[in-house]
Amino acid sequence: MSRIALLAALIYLIVLAGLATLNGAMVALALPLVLYLLAGLWRGPEELRLTAERTISAERIAPGETVMVEIKVINHGNSLEQVLLHDPLPAFLKTIEGASSRLVSIPASESISWSYTVRGRRGSHYFDEIQVIAEDRLGLIVKRAALPTRGQLLILPPVSRIRHIAIQPRETRVYSGVIPAHQGGTGIEFFGLREYHAGDSPHHINWRVSARQGEVLFSNEYEQERVADVGIVLDGRRRVNDFSGGRSIFEDSVLAAVAVASSLLAEGNRVGLFIYGKRNKWTSPGYGKYQRERIMQDLALAETGETHNFKTLIVPRRLFPPNSQIILISPLGGGEMELLSKLHARGYQLLVISPDPVSFEARGLGENPSVKLAARIARLQREVLLRDLRHRGVQVVNWDVSKPFEQAVRASLSRPAAFLHAIQRGRGVGRK
Amino acid sequence: MTRYLIYTSIIAGAGALAFGLVAAMHVSSAVTVLLAGLVWIVLFARRLFRYSGLLFAVFNVISLACLWAGVSPVLTLAGVIFSLLAWDLTRFFQRLQMTNSTQDAGKAERAHFMRLALVVGLSLLGYFAAARIHVTLTFGSAAVLALLGVWGISALVYRLRSHE
Structure with a gap:
């Protein structure tokens, strides 16, 4: 049941009871409720004409780093007596300075700006709207709106630098890399020996083995390194x-x-x-x-x-x-x-x-x-x-x-x- | 601040009605009213805010019944006004919970209390003026005035609801 409906029901009840019993004091009991309703009508919000702008100091941060969010809400319409401006934040973000929700008055054709600082753990959040609840001081007339804004905050997981991970997949791709390919060719690690072919670098000739074998020359073969x-x-x-x-x-x-x-x-x-x-x-x-x-x-x-x-x-x-x-x-x-x-x-x-x-x-x-x-x-x-x-x-x-x-x-x-x-x-x- | 005002309003409203009932020799009813006040306090403390509307209505009905049972009109008026304050402040308290700016909350509280003070002040003024000024009306003019009053309240409610 809305607040206005409840008040109206009570006013009718009191007035009808007063009339039925012909008791003027009883009718007079409805006076505070009637005045409360009238106060709600006074300076209640009309049509909401608001726009919002948002600036975020950084879009990508590491966990524990802080980000400042600046918001500006402009009122293009009539004066708003009481407005709740709420910037919804996900659970992984915590406000450490300032406020993400404000309860303010905004005069006609004026704006309000504020900022807050958040910190959080790993996650991603799109700041796509600011929720607005405008009402009179007594909260009888309530208008709601969502102001579209842009902004994204990505809190990336921390990166540990690792020099090399020694993996040995059974197959590699054709491009050169650092994974041993189980195939002889150019590389660093010794792979085996083969008979010398014309065009082999003299640096690769294994003189010790060649001397032992007599007339045949042997070249060192190295393990190819590729990507995987x-x-x-x-x-x-x-x-x-x-x-x-x-x-x-x-x-x-x-x-x-x-x-x-x-x-x-x-x-x-x-x-x-x-x-x-x-x-x-x-x-x-x-x-x-x-x-x-x-x-x-x-x-x-x-x-x-x-x-x-x-x-x-x-x-x-x-x-x-x-x-x-x-x-x-x-x-x-x-x-x-x-x-x-x-x-x-x-x-x-x-x-x-x-x-x-x-x-x-x-x-x-x-x-x-x-x-x-x-x-x-x-x-x-x-x-x-x-x-x-x-x-x-x-x-x-x-x-x-x-x-x-x-x-x-x-x-x-x-x-x-x-x-x-x-x-x-x-x-x-x-x-x- | 708002929280303490809510407790004060409930205690004052229930206390005024209970005092009036005791003075009119309805002790058991006075105890019931005090118990109703206690229930309201407990529900608020447990953050069961949705029951405040129901208890506000109950206190208004009790105020009417008290007046009919011979309790002083001033005390019944106090019952209506304090229950109105408690109901209004409960909702305002919920709104304050939605902001995490203490500065804004302080400003909003001051503005809200001023508006409530205006409503309560005008209500008291109107009530005491009505108690002092005595106009003798014929049945017909009283009926016309009553119909006019009901029409006025209906128009007011319609206007407010059209804004919702």
Whole structure:
């Protein structure tokens, strides 16, 4: 029931009761209510004719940085006695100075300007409108409007610089890069020997072997280095990422995805991304800075969510050809084994970067004997899982998120794992 | 400030009506009115603002009943005015919650209180003027005046609602 209707009903009730009982004092009781209604009519808002302009000091920032938002609202119509100007902000942004909502008066043909400063965590927000509620002082006549404005704020995830990630996909592309291609040719790493061909550089002749073989000359062959197709799969399932007390390890997974994607793109690889979270989002593979920007924007919006079982995930061959590299970033522990086995069977070379959820959760639960015991059991289960993955030929990086990601990568991925060479040789891929 | 004024208005409204009822020897009714006031306070404290309209209407009906039961007209008027204030301020309090600028809230509070003071002042003036001035009317002229009053209120409500 509207306020005016309620007041009207009460006035009618009081007046009719007064008339029925012929009691003048009773009729007089309606006087405050009638005057209240009249006061509402006095200087109530007419048609709203407002426009708004917005200026944002920066459109792309890192988490923790501040942005100043300046707003100017111009009143082209009559005087407005009381206006609520509300700039809706998403949950990930916090106002640290000033106010995003104002309750003001705006005289006719005048304007009001104000600014506020926000800071936030990773995310993206379109400032597309300012909500207006204009009313008389007593709030009887209310007019609402939404003033269109422009503006976007993108808070990108932080980037950790990683020099090199040593991956060894079974197949590479034709362009030169830094990934060993398992083929002899020009490169840096020694690959093998072959008979000298006319045109070979004298610098490449292996004099020691040639002297031992007699009349035939042998040349050193080096391993070709090329770019590769890399698919990054970011696991955003709520049940493996979110923990008690609103804590989530997903931010660390995003940080890892950004670092890995940036490093691989900087080395010239073709990188794609799949986010398996609140919204399943594919970023088709691409090269260079433009692709990095696309991946950063998609990662800025990544959120955890209730998704279907992980094992139903299908990696499209069109986007990620078999024998290319797949990097899964996941805390693990939610039935990934089946998916990884399936991908492995299709010929993908697999790397799992796993932010350690056991240490993360144990730190949040504090120090007590039962937590220690539970953490020990969980750690053992995780060790068994990781060992099983390694036995299946999956490269695994177990990352304790209390340490920098670069440190974990430097220890595990700065050079190719020796066992990978053994696996490649065993499969007879590449080198003869 | 607004929050405390709401509590004060509810207590004053319920207190005035209860005092009048006790003076007119209706003690159990006075206790009921006080309980209604307490309910209003609890609902407001629990941020159940949507019930303020209902309690405002209840207090107006109680004021009418009090007048009919022989309570002093001044106390019943106090009941109507304080319940009106509590109802109005509850809604204003909700509006203030929507802004995060304390400076704006302070200015809006001052302007709102001035408007309310004007309404209350004029109401008291009109009421006491009506109590002092006695005009003897025939039944016909009284009926015409009553119809005119109802028509005027209807026109006012129609005008206000057309602005909504």
